[in-house]
Amino acid sequence: GIQVEQSPPDLILQEGANSTLRCNFSDSVNNLQWFHQNPWGQLINLFYIPSGTKQNGRLSATTVATERYSLLYISSSQTTDSGVYFCAVGAPNTDKLIFGTGTRLQVFP
Amino acid sequence: DAGVTQSPTHLIKTRGQHVTLRCSPISGHKSVSWYQQVLGQGPQFIFQYYEKEERGRGNFPDRFSARQFPNYSSELNVNALLLGDSALYLCASSLAYVYEQYFGPGTRLTVT
Numbered sequence: 001g002i003q004v005e006q007s008p009p010d011l012i013l014q015e016g017a018n019s020t021l022r023c024n025f026s027d028s029v030n031n032l033q034w035f036h037q038n039p040w041g042q043l044i045n046l047f048y049i050p051s052g053t054k055q056n057g058r059l060s061a062t063t064v065a066t067e068r069y070s071l072l073y074i075s076s077s078q079t080t081d082s083g084v085y086f087c088a089v090g091a092p093n094t095d096k097l098i099f100g101t102g103t104r105l106q107v108f109p
Numbered sequence: 110d111a112g113v114t115q116s117p118t119h120l121i122k123t124r125g126q127h128v129t130l131r132c133s134p135i136s137g138h139k140s141v142s143w144y145q146q147v148l149g150q151g152p153q154f155i156f157q158y159y160e161k162e163e164r165g166r167g168n169f170p171d172r173f174s175a176r177q178f179p180n181y182s183s184e185l186n187v188n189a190l191l192l193g194d195s196a197l198y199l200c201a202s203s204l205a206y207v208y209e210q211y212f213g214p215g216t217r218l219t220v221t
Contacts, residue, residue, distance in 0.1 A: 030207055041146075041197050043212040086151055095140060095206055096165050099151030 023087030031090030113213035134202030
């Protein structure tokens with residue numbers, strides 16, 4: 001099956017810093033989503049981005065499907081950005097999302 | 110518009126018991142998927158239902174079963190609970206097959 005790897009596993013930042021999270025996947029995918037999981041477990045949709053580039057405020061994402069990776073950029077980080085960021089991909093002809101192991105982000109004031 | 114809702118929020122059961130978890134999708138969404146997330150890991154796919162038919166099943170034992178109702182809500186049933194079934198159970202809905210998925214707040218199940 002498709003393997004999804006995220007890096008780095010842990011990231012500690014001071015408020016105001018920028019960061020880049022990476023997601024590598026091992027095969028062609030029909031779906032790629034980025035989520036932020038808050039301390040209460042809620043998965044919050046950040047981007048639906050099987051290919052291309054999108055921006056939403058301080059966040060942006062780029063997926064290069066032909067090279068099998070996606071990047072999530074967080075600019076001017078805030079303490080509320082803390083939590084776990086997951087990349088999830090969907091294999092062709094399925095609706096199953098395969099999640100990576102996540103990046104745990106901690107932002108300190 | 111209301112998001113995906115799940116009930117109950119928390120649940121404590123004893124080994125060997127049975128549990129039913131419920132999920133209501135976003136209005137207009139016809140696909141519901143279930144995921145299990147154990148502490149420290151990413152969610153793992155259990156089932157997907159679209160238009161009341163099972164469209165996908167993950168690598169889980171037959172103790173896990175699910176169904177989707179005519180109003181597109183769904184139930185996940187787990188029989189003969191084991192300690193290892195303790196996890197956060199997440200429900201996701203999407204408009205149709207292979208669309209963006211939206212997750213509910215989850216049901217946290219503890220098996221003692």
